[in-house]
Amino acid sequence: DAMVIQNPRYQVTQFGKPVTLSCSQTLNHNVMYWYQQKSSQAPKLLFHYYDKDFNNEADTPDNFQSRRPNTSFCFLDIRSPGLGDAAMYLCATSRETSGRGGNIQYFGAGTRLSVL
Amino acid sequence: QKEVEQDPGPLSVPEGAIVSLNCTYSNSAFQYFMWYRQYSRKGPELLMYTYSSGNKEDGRFTAQVDKSSKYISLFIRDSQPSDSATYLCAMTRSNDYKLSFGAGTTVTVRA
Numbered sequence: 001d002a003m004v005i006q007n008p009r010y011q012v013t014q015f016g017k018p019v020t021l022s023c024s025q026t027l028n029h030n031v032m033y034w035y036q037q038k039s040s041q042a043p044k045l046l047f048h049y050y051d052k053d054f055n056n057e058a059d060t061p062d063n064f065q066s067r068r069p070n071t072s073f074c075f076l077d078i079r080s081p082g083l084g085d086a087a088m089y090l091c092a093t094s095r096e097t098s099g100r101g102g103n104i105q106y107f108g109a110g111t112r113l114s115v116l
Numbered sequence: 117q118k119e120v121e122q123d124p125g126p127l128s129v130p131e132g133a134i135v136s137l138n139c140t141y142s143n144s145a146f147q148y149f150m151w152y153r154q155y156s157r158k159g160p161e162l163l164m165y166t167y168s169s170g171n172k173e174d175g176r177f178t179a180q181v182d183k184s185s186k187y188i189s190l191f192i193r194d195s196q197p198s199d200s201a202t203y204l205c206a207m208t209r210s211n212d213y214k215l216s217f218g219a220g221t222t223v224t225v226r227a
Contacts, residue, residue: 004159006159031213033213040124040219040220041219042204042217042218042219042220043160043217045214045215048213050213088157088159090159090160094213097212097213098210098211098212098213099210099211100167100210101148101165101167103148103208103210103212103213104148104150104162104165105150105162105206105215106162107152107159107160107161107162108159109158109159110157110158110159112157
């Protein structure tokens with residue numbers, strides 16, 4: 001089945017130690033998104049890639065970076081994780097960013113990040 | 117005022133009952149309306165999406181959109197304990213990538 005796959009499912013890191021989360025997709029979608037979701041809150045968009053074009057949300061801290069080496073893979077890098085960065089990180093994809101149904105987003109299972 | 121309002125619940129119903137969930141919104145430009153189901157510690161799973169106004173049915177699930185009232189609903193018939201989850205509504209404009217989410221409603225279906 002076509003899907004969005006996130007690895008690892010659970011990640012524990014130390015305060016200030018860089019961490020990378022990965023996402024892959026078999027949907028062949030043009031757009032990949034990264035969200036942060038804290039307990040009992042809606043997902044918060046960090047940034048997205050349309051093909052290789054990176055689009056940062058205005059309120060995303062500089063501590064969060066992303067790479068998309070090819071259509072299938074996207075990475076979230078947290079350069080110096082703080083205690084406040086402990087959350088579920090969700091990857092999503094959509095075929096397009098607009099158009100009839102093109103901007104419907106499909107999510108992966110998420111990576112739960114703990115910061116000690 | 118939030119762009120999308122959704123009662124967080126929690127909502128508890130007996131097995132077999134109809135679950136009724138809804139969201140209201142303020143932006144009349146929204147054209148796509150989605151419902152996601154999120155189990156504890158998992159990512160949101162797209163249940164249904166609707167374009168503009170009208171109804172859409174998929175098995176036990178029915179989504180309704182009333183753009184004149186800026187109100188969307190999700191009904192779950194013959195609810196099962198496996199339907200226990202948080203349900204998120206989300207919506208977007210035709211020419212936009214950004215989803216506006218409701219806060220999510222936590223539903224428990226009691227066996």
